[in-house]
Amino acid sequence: MNLKSAIPGKYKAKSVKKVIIPKANGGQRPLGIPTIYDRATQALYAIALIPLAEYQADPNSYGFRPKRSTRDAVIATKDLISKNIWAGLVFEADIKGFFDNISHDWILKNIPLPKIILTEFLKAGFISAGTFTESVTGVPQGGIISPLIANMVLDGLEKVVINQLKLVRNDQVRSTTGVIRYADDFVVIGSNAPNIKWLWGNIRRKIYLFLEARGLSLNPQKSVITGAQSGFNFLGFHIKYLKTSSNRVRINPSRKTILRFITDIRKVYKTNPNITHSIIINKINAKINGIANYYKGLPTGYMKIIDNQIWHIHWNWIVNRYPDMKMTEIKKKFYEKKINSMYPKSFLTFKGRTRKIILSRAYDVSTKKPTINLNYLHYSPFKFSA
Secondary structure, rough: HHHHHHOOOOOOOOOOOEEEEEEOOOOOOEEEEOOOOHHHHHHHHHHHHHHHHHOOOOOOOOOOOOOOOOOHHHHHHHHHHHHOOOEEEEEEEEOOHHHHHHHHHHHHHOOOOOHHHHHHHOOEEEEOOOOOOOOOOOOOOOOHHHHHHHHHHHHOOHHHHHHHHHOOOHHHHOOOEEEEEEEEEEEEEEOOOOOOHHHHHHHHHHHHHHOOOOOOOOOOOOOEEEOOOOOEEOOEEEEEEEEOOOEEEEEEEOOHHHHHHHHHHHHHHHHOOOOOHHHHHHHHHHHHHHHHHHHOOOOOOHHHHHHHHHHHHHHHHHHOOOOOOOHHHHHHHHEEEEEOOEEEEEEEEEOOEEEEEEEOHHHHHHHHHEEEEEEEEEOOOOHOOO
16 A cells, blocks of 8 residues: 555545445344455554544443453443442433434544545445445444544543533432443443432433434434343343342343344254255354353353254254264264263364364353453453543
8 A cells, every 4th residue: 555645635535335234133234345445544544543532532432442342341331230229220222323324524523634534534435236326424334444433423422421410419329320332332321219300301312412413313212211120231231230238230141142143043054954064063163152252251041042052953954964864873973972962073174184073062162261250350441541
């Protein structure tokens, strides 16, 4: 890449390629994929922007930031809920088409990059099925700099809530109310103490105004206030407040996420009826390792459910593929006994070397040397220094 071509006034961005991918809820998500040259240019300007973005970022913003993760956001949520002496309330917010609707005018006025460069990034347009469409709002979701800009768009949301808390005299209410955000997913957690219903109305109204200034809006059907004792889903986790002497908070994998994962596994087997045994095991192992590592350190009940479901799905796949083989022959050829369990196995030959492949178990992966404990060793926003 010629760096001189990235100088403001010389750089010209090309149209992004629009790709539609399915969403978990059955909808569609448009991705805008820039060219390699444009991605490199975006990365160059992102490197310059990151220090300022980190300095201005909300303390409890965890998405697309260095050394922060979904696990940090969930632990911060747990800590905030457990402080409540009353049963807490949770405002689950859902922003309509976040990346697609961010105001270009707001970005040009507030993101500290050369306007001519930002204009190239934002107004490049996109091509879908050979047809060019002009970009009016939003940022390409597949761009290198897009998550950084998106975070800066929502920075200040925490301050909106803090300003409302200044009107509250109760110190306990002020100390147990806050915003936890991961990219465009955020929850507002607060107290259900008597005589502060007006506070929730004020917070909700101020959030609407904050988003409206940026061309965004909340989905009224999905943005609801629920009780922490009823439980809520956040970032693939189900978080529930248990009213006990120690104000315990229970965190489990989200049931919807587990069901969606099992459905995805079934789809892999169904769409690959004739694939070799070793390849199907490799495909499934990658998925098992992904979900088990994501939920590592949590109660393992859901991991056992996943293992049980995958075992039966794999067994049915083999039986249907080899209808003439007896069960004893199938077990002998395709399974290995370990600790009173039958593990699907295969052999893969690569460059003259043969190695045995065994289907992973989510339970084993999720319980193997947890790297993070849900009670400690997590990022604390109060220790952050710019």
